[in-house]
Amino acid sequence: MIGDRAARPLLRPVSVADPVGRLLADLPAEWRGEVIGPGIKDWPLIVEAQRDRALRLQGLPERLRLEIAWMAHWQHRDGLKVSVEVCNQLTSVLVWADETGHPLPESLAWADKQKILRLHGAWFHARHGRLPTLLNGRRARLERMLGYPRLALTARLHDGPWWELDTWHPRCDPRIPLREREPARSVGCSPGDARLPWVSNALKWHMAMLLESGTLTWTTLANQRSSSLLRFARWLETLPDPAAAIQETSQIGAFAAAFRRWTLEPANRSSVNRPPETVTTRKTNIDLWSVGELMAFLIDHRQEAARVLGPTPWDALTDAHPATWLRQRTRLPRQQLISDETHYVDDHALAQISACLPALGEPSTTTLTITSGEVTRELPGQDDPQLMRMLLLQIITGRRASEICLCPFDCLSPATDTAVQAADGEQIARFRYGQSKIDTAPDTILIDAEAVAIIEEQQQWVRDRFPGRDLPYLFPQRRANAHGTKHYGNTNYGRSLALFSKLAQITDATGRPVKLSHTHRFRHTKLTQLAELGLPVHVLQRYAGHSNPTMSMHYIARRDEHSEQAFLATRKFKADGTRVAFSQDDHDTLHLLDRADRFLPNGFCLLPPLQTCQKGNACLTCGVFVTDDSHLAVLERQLEETTTLIERTTTQFHRRHGRSMPADNVWLVQRHAERDALLKLLATMKASPGRAIQGAGSPSSPTPVSIDLTRHRKP
Known part of the structure; x- marks a missing residue:
């Protein structure tokens, strides 16, 4: 009974290999016990502003009590506010379940989430005489508590390889191998969503080996490869006999063609909670490539697969399977160089953007009147000065959005002796950005005083916001980041700019709208401007951070105006060999x-x-x-x-x-x-x-x- 459990010693020496001992080893001494809070430094600052000020975990079995305390402490380490009221409510639900004869889960880590929510509904009905509404604030916070904190608890108590779990998230599982600069740290994937066990296990093992060997990065795996393979798993579930797609060797081409047709349907490419996405030939080819690579991997590691996966339909794979699936890809024409200015932001649009930028940093309670040319706008403040400086820095330097988001805090250093001053005598500095796409590419460029002023202003803003902390990033995440250790998310950056674009209504000289969320256009614009200044190709490649000059040329908008300027600025010869010299006045006139x-x-x-x-x-x-x-x-x-x-x-x-x-x-x-x-x-x-x-x-x-x-x- 509960009274008997409470009479037992709360702490006892245990092995760290034991789950209870593992949790005890992670928890500081002040986070152990039945009442947590009094005596912890700055406790009112690390908990949510609710009525309950202390964690009260009386009446629970020792393991459940430690698990709830561990999840609360994980929230604190992750930079979240500790959900004291939710933890106390979960404690009340579990104690009530034990007293009323409901089955009590042995561990929250392995318990079914829906069963816990149904148990909460029964407790709420017994207490209030009605069921909780779906929009009830407490229930929503309980679901969040059973999200990331419980996922982190599951990873901590798991004894096998990390890839055996159904859901992978670097935020919750530090065992997942990541690069030093990983843009998608806040993104997870769920290979366990594949409902066929023999498919789910193969997907987990295959993707884990790609990640651990360095063949794929986490960003590529979570954003692209897992989606393609899970789409293949959903297609198998639509077949009367899913194993036939692997075992019937005479129908390999028919099944591959059927999958290609299935992926062409927009409704089949999205989950229930997301709108249908646009289908392109490139996306379909990626799906076919991913499945072909999965089959080739299982063939190349047949003996190890038999040991890890056991007897499965994959044992019938032959060399014809990946070859046939890969032949279903559609041949794409070679990518052409940009021949127009659709990726180029002209001066007309840049002038409007510069005029509207102050609205991003103003408080949300103010409204700014912005006048640019003949257009006057009324823009509400967005209360996000970081967003203003990020966009301005991206326009000035031409960096990728991920490189700005991952920019280290100490990103400025003196320039080398060979380049101490710019052409007009202005002091310059070396800027180290968050290069995350090409590991062998450089990660520094030279910047002028204007960019230095923006960075120094941001550094001071971050110091004022997180005093006395060793900050890793120049642009920290706005919310759920009490310690300042998380960088501004690339997804949040684009979403915020998309919302601001609808308010600002920026247009170019021809009247076409310019979406600020398409930040890669600023990279095209910067590299085009540098190319038009006459920079050599190898210098342009170094500034862009590309591994080859061909990629740099894809970023140059071939503007007709500049082509005429460059042609007329060179020396000309008549048919008889006599030279025609153009003076500056002649060139300006023809320009x-x-x-x-x-x-x-x-x-x-x-x-x-x-x-x-x-x-x-x-x-x-x-x-x-x-x-x-x-x-x-x-x-x-x-x-x-x-x-x-x-x-x-x-x-x-x-x-x-x-x-x-x-x-x-x-x-x-x-x-x-x-x-x-x-x-x-x-x-x-x-x-x-x-x-x-x-x-x-x-x-x-x-x-x-x-x-x-x-x-x-x-x-």
Whole structure:
């Protein structure tokens, strides 16, 4: 009985090999006993804000009591708030079950989750006279307690190989082999979902050997290979005789073709809780390849498979099986280089993105009015300054999203002696990002002061949020990360940007929407800009972090405008061999495509020739207006005249009407915008002489033109 159990000693010397001893070895002394909480340092800060402040585990058998305490302590180590109220409620359910004659599970690790939830329903009905609702907060928290914490408990008490478990998750099972920089640490897979035992066991063993040998990484295994093999398992379950797909050697091709047709149906590629996914030939080929590799693996390790799996239908596999399945793949055309600008983010869209970025860091209770060009947006604050700096850093450096998410905290170091200063005298630094895709590729690039300022600002923000901790990542996860040891998830990064894209409504110069969640476009854009600056291919490959230059070329958008610029910037020869030399003025004139309406008194207009200007003579506040210090005198005179005009007109208005001109007067607003633009243009010119300056498109700071039209020209 319960009273007899309570009279026994709570702790006794046991072996660590014993499950109870294993749990005791993991728990600190203050986390043992029937009442846990008093005496633990910072206990109010590590528990959920509920009525119950202490874990009360009286009346439970020793093993169940230790298991609940271990799951609570695992929540604390994982960076979660300890669910004190849920643990106490689970204790009450188990004590009530024992008192009322319900079967009590020997261990929570191996108990059926649905049986525990049904037991909770019976306890709730006996206590309140009704069944708990599905949306009941306590029941939902109990289900979460029976999720990751119980999965971690199962892994801790499991004595066999890690791959024998039905569900694999690196967060819960440290035995799973991972790389140092693994983007998908927060992703799990469940090979036990295959309901045929002989299929499930083969999938587990095969995928575990691929992971332990280093043939596949966890990211590839969890996101791709497990999905393909589980899809094959679901197809086998639809057959009248699943074993016939393996054992009938005369029908190998027919079964392989049937599987290929089955995978082409969108409804067959998704689970019940997910919408149908888009079917492509590439995805179907991956499924066929995965099954063929499984069969080839079992054939190559036939003797070991017989020892590990026992007698199964896989024993009938022949060399014809993988060959036939692999022949069912559809031949794909060779991937072509990007011939358009669909992966390129133009300056028009970048100006809007830069204007909207502050909304990401503002509190959710505020609303910002963003003006970019002629478009005004009302954007609510997103209360995520990390997201703002991550996107800005990705735009500036052209890194992959996973490389930004996995960026180490101490990622800055001094540049080498051979590259101490940038071309314009600006101090630079070496940036170490989280290279996770290609192990042999470099993981550092040089960055300028602007990127350094972003990183240092983020480092200070993280130090203020996690004082006194040794932080591994520059961008820590926002929630469930009390210790700051988890990095910002790639999935959460894309999801947050997708939600912000719907609010910002960014468009390019042609009016097409630009989705911020497609962050790889910024990588294409950065590499295209560097290529247009004339960087050698091997330098571009080094900056991109690619293992071969062919991959780097796939990222370069072959823009017609730049092709004409590069062609006209080279030396030309006539048919008779005489040389034709192009001066800088000639090149700039041809760069503007010989459009007379693009030459302005104070600069040039870079509007594409197929578009018309909607701004009239308001060039100073236009994003495609560009000028340089050759127009310095004109701009200074224009500033003086504009200032004089404002003063004269406002004075006349005051004399005529007896009051000052309203600040929202249409004429006055436009003149102030022109004056502010002139002040910022002139200030930037004087700070950076000899560089072309692009108009801001709105009353914001001028933007230096990133493409230098003369750098690649030979003297």
